Amino acid sequence: MxxxxxxxxxxxxxxxxxxxxxxxxxxxxxxxxxxxxxxxxxxxxxxxxxxxxxxxxxxxxxxxxxxxxxxxxxxxxxxxxxxxxxxxxxxxxxxxxxxxxxxxxxxxxxxxxxxxxxxxxxxxxxxxxxxxxxxxxxxxxxxxxxxxxxxxxxxxxxxxxxxxxxxxxxxxxxxxxxxxxxxxxxxxxxxxxxxxxxxxxxxxxxxxxxxxxxxxxxxxxxxxxxxxxxxxxxxxxxxxxxxxxxxxxxxxxxxxxHLTLRKPEIKSADFNDKLSQLRNQIDKIDDLVIQKLAERMQIVQKIGEYKKDNNITILQVNRWDEILQKRTAYGKALKLDSSFTEKLLELIHSESIRRQTEIMNKDAAVAENLTHA
Missing domain, CATH: 3.20.20.70 (Aldolase class I)
Structure with a gap:
């Protein structure tokens, strides 16, 4: 805004x-x-x-x-x-x-x-x-x-x-x-x-x-x-x-x-064409990243429903540790900063926990609404 x-x-x-x-x-x-x-x-x-x-x-x-x-x-x-x-x-x-x-x-x-x-x-x-x-x-x-x-x-x-x-x-x-x-x-x-x-x-x-x-x-x-x-x-x-x-x-x-003053943009057709091409590549990759995150969250929903049906706790510490270690190591091999990878994983994990918590408490929320209806 x-x-x-x-x-x-x-x-x-x-x-x-x-x-x-x-x-x-x-x-x-x-x-x-x-x-x-x-x-x-x-x-x-x-x-x-x-x-x-x-x-x-x-x-x-x-x-x-x-x-x-x-x-x-x-x-x-x-x-x-x-x-x-x-x-x-x-x-x-x-x-x-x-x-x-x-x-x-x-x-x-x-x-x-x-x-x-x-x-x-x-x-x-x-x-x-x-x-x-x-x-x-x-x-x-x-x-x-x-x-x-x-x-x-x-x-x-x-x-x-x-x-x-x-x-x-x-x-x-x-x-x-x-x-x-x-x-x-x-x-x-x-x-x-x-x-x-x-x-x-x-x-x-x-x-x-x-x-x-x-x-x-x-x-x-x-x-x-x-x-x-x-x-x-x-x-x-x-x-x-x-x-x-x-x-x-x-x-x-x-x-x-000793400070270098850089320009926010260069008014050159060749430069702007090249920049536009690179940004278009980023846009396509960003779209794929968002799409894959949405697909991941759909699987998270299914896992949440399965946990609820089988009375399993939301947080599985061993599984989270495994994800954190493996994905951070994989990111490092791909030249990603470990701190960045950890923060990204923590953000995704937090959203996964939030969604599964909603699923676990859905029946309680419905019952409460009926009580106050």
Whole structure:
């Protein structure tokens, strides 16, 4: 289902200094000297389109540095006057919105901790009524596409048409190399729902580690995201917040120089003909896969009925283990990733269990309906 968002193109509200679009700056504005000096170095690279800085910082626990506060808006104003870079800050309350707009901040963004709460998002949306300012919405902390979409819709309904999403990854209990799991499929799903919505990737918060930023940034560009937001500090080693994920302006410039910007399509008859042929092959195979899955589920139905007639439990652990081991080994021999094969099998198995459960409980459901008739 396509979202009914009224959106202006990204290049109508932010001028690209270079390709790809880059919004950069320190995680937190710490001192006026630190912010302004960083801004000058970023502007000097010729690669940054807007300066970002945290003014109000939502922290997990009290007692941590929670941002310099409103005075930082004046530092941003000075940085903008001296470098010409538009400025961007995170807002989490109506008061933040009012102060940021009054100080001439060019771009606002809604943070992940705010996106997760519809009450907070609505408060921000109400404060934005009548404003002509670009707003970017980060994905919620938890992997919930509906919350992300809902936040975008609330901001859009407040009259904000200069709108973009920021993909910054999602919290997960599973330990991995990333601070926040990218869960690329959710970002792709959002793009499917709203093809015209610009999505900007935040590799700093996804990785939590400056050494992985280039890897995630390149993958984001390969997936046709419209830009990057990367944290940069004049001296990350002494940063007051998120030191490990910030890079110096010089390192940022070097990183950007090594990224490859690919085109979403090539306007060439030969290329498009070849692509069309390959896609037609995929379509035919997909049709066969769906057909075979449907045939498999018909057999699953028969097995469920047989189990019911003979009073056999739905789950046969030994049989499931056998399927998992044999099919994973077969997939590996065919050059399929084992993790992919396991996930696919688990999804098919879950649907098989669901169908057989329906068969087992059919008589009980009919009896209950007759009782309430």
């Amino acid at each position: 396509k979202l009914d968002l009224k959106i202006q193109p990204l290049d109508s509200w932010i001028k690209k200094t270079a390709e790809p679009l880059l919004i950069a700056g320190p995680c937190s504005a710490e001192t006026e000297e630190q912010l302004v000096a960083t801004a000058h170095l970023l502007a000097k690279t010729g690669k940054v389109s807007a300066l970002r800085a945290g003014i109000w910082k939502p922290r997990t626990r009290p007692g941590e540095f929670e941002g310099i506060g409103s005075i930082g808006l004046q530092w941003l104003k000075r940085a903008k006057e001296e470098t010409g870079l538009p400025t961007a800050v995170e807002v989490a309350t109506a008061k933040h919105v009012e102060e940021a707009l009054a100080s001439g901040v060019d771009i606002l963004w809604v943070g992940a901790r705010s996106t997760v709460n519809p009450f907070t998002v609505q408060e921000i949306a109400d404060a934005l009524q009548g404003a002509d300012v670009p707003v970017m919405v980060k994905n919620p902390v938890n992997p919930d596409l509906s919350l992300w979409i809902g936040a975008l819709e609330r901001i859009n309904r407040a009259g904000i048409t200069k709108l973009a999403a920021i993909h910054r990854g999602f919290s997960s209990f599973e330990k991995s190399a990333f601070r926040n799991e990218p869960m690329w499929d959710l970002a792709i799903n959002l793009k499917t729902h709203a093809p015209e919505l610009p999505i900007i990737n935040d590799p700093s918060h996804i990785t939590g580690n400056r050494d992985l930023i280039s890897y995630v940034a390149q993958k984001a560009l390969d997936m046709d995201m419209q830009g990057l937001m990367i944290e940069s500090h004049i001296d990350p080693s002494v940063a007051w917040t998120d030191a490990a994920q910030q890079v110096t302006p010089a390192a940022l410039s070097e990183l950007m120089s």
